[in-house]
Amino acid sequence: WTVVSPIVFTYRVIQCKDLLDRRNDTLLWGHTEHQELKGTTSNSTPVKRFVVIDKTVHELYGSKISQYFYAKGVMYKILPVPTTEENKNMELVTKILEEVHQFGIDIRSELIIALGGGVCFDVVGLAASLYRRRTPYVRMALMKHPVLFELLEVNGRKMLHAKLQPSETWGGSEQEDGAAASVRIAIETMLEELAPNLWEDDLDWLLDFGHIMSPELEMRVLPALLHGEADSIGMSFMVYVAHQKGLLTTQEKSRIIQCMLGVELPVWHQECSLVLVQKSFRERLRHSAGSLRMPLPTGLGRA
Known part of the structure; x- marks a missing residue:
């Protein structure tokens, strides 16, 4: 037997201002298509969101995020994590997996939100790819960075990779800590280069x-x-x-x-x-x- 199962994957990269404004629904529903959103919002089941956030970002915006979810009537869990390169390891991924499991999410309708920068996105992306084989997640970026697009890598040797694209990527403030990425290639050009080769079938890129x-x-x-x-x-x-x-x-x-x-x-x-x-x-x-x-x-x- 030969089984052919093509993978079709679609996600968007969008920019949005005032994500924590209570009148802005992007943080909750920005990943959802219009038709799907109608059925979701009419459902009486409480909305749940699991948020993994950089510790420093949590110190700056944690209370605002809590206020946002409270105002929206959302059941939520916020997990601040240390996101230096030394902490980018399987222990942190395991910690996230344990917290997600205890919180309990329906992978068909609920998702994980990663809020921070590259290390945060790497560990959350790998955790999402491992939890029930594929849990939807979104990246809320505070900088221009290649992780807006597809990269996931976690370990001390950079040899463990996962290929699970996010449901959505949102750009936040314009901090330029991602200057190296901006020098390498512009966002639009980067998407053009990556789109035909998300799974690295062609190694010449x-x-x-x-x-x-x-x-x-x-x-x-x-x-x-x-x-x-x-x-x-x-x-x-x-x-x-x-x-x-x-x-x-x-x-x-x-x-x-x-x-x-x-x-x-x-x-x-x-x-x-x-x-x-x-x-x-x-x-x-x-x-x-x-x-x-x-x-x-x-x-x-x-x-």
Whole structure:
């Protein structure tokens, strides 16, 4: 027998202001299509939401979120979690799973809300993919970040991945801690690149720019570098490689590096030794079907 089961997945990336305004229903129903919403809102069953929130964000907005849900008559549970890179591990994922199970949600009509940044989205996304095989969740982002799109990875070695796209992604305030992601590629272009390849069937994709060396570097110096900072150093390394291969002019190389320095991104680290680079390349070959697959810029805005 041969079973063919195509996966069709649809989700939206939207921007919304005043998410915690009581007149705004986006936090509750932004993930729902209009026709589906009619049946859901007419149901007498209480609305339930499980919220995983960055601890610092909870200190700033926790009371407002509680007031919002209370005003809407929602049964809710808010779980503040530490979301530094050191805490991005399976223990935190297990903690979320235990709390979700105790709270009790119907995965057909209720969902998990992740509110924070990259680490928060990673651990919640993996937990959602594991709980009853697929629990819907939304990402409420406080910054521009690749996790708006599809990335989930949790562990100390960046080798455990889950592919479960969110039901919805909402953009909140315009904090620019995600500067590295914004330098790498614009949101719209990133969506165009990812949409045909959400499950990484094609390993040749430009979004790996900077990702050849950065995972090994990040794990080596954790917690000295944030994920985006390690990516930035990986990007600058690839820029110099592209220049050495004649793909970039000296002026283009300088403009890219100065752009990164201008937004206060690191472009080098003392641990960037030849040994580390060689190990990074070996790992790349091992996990990329024996091909290096190294995205390189060929000009400003081209690769």
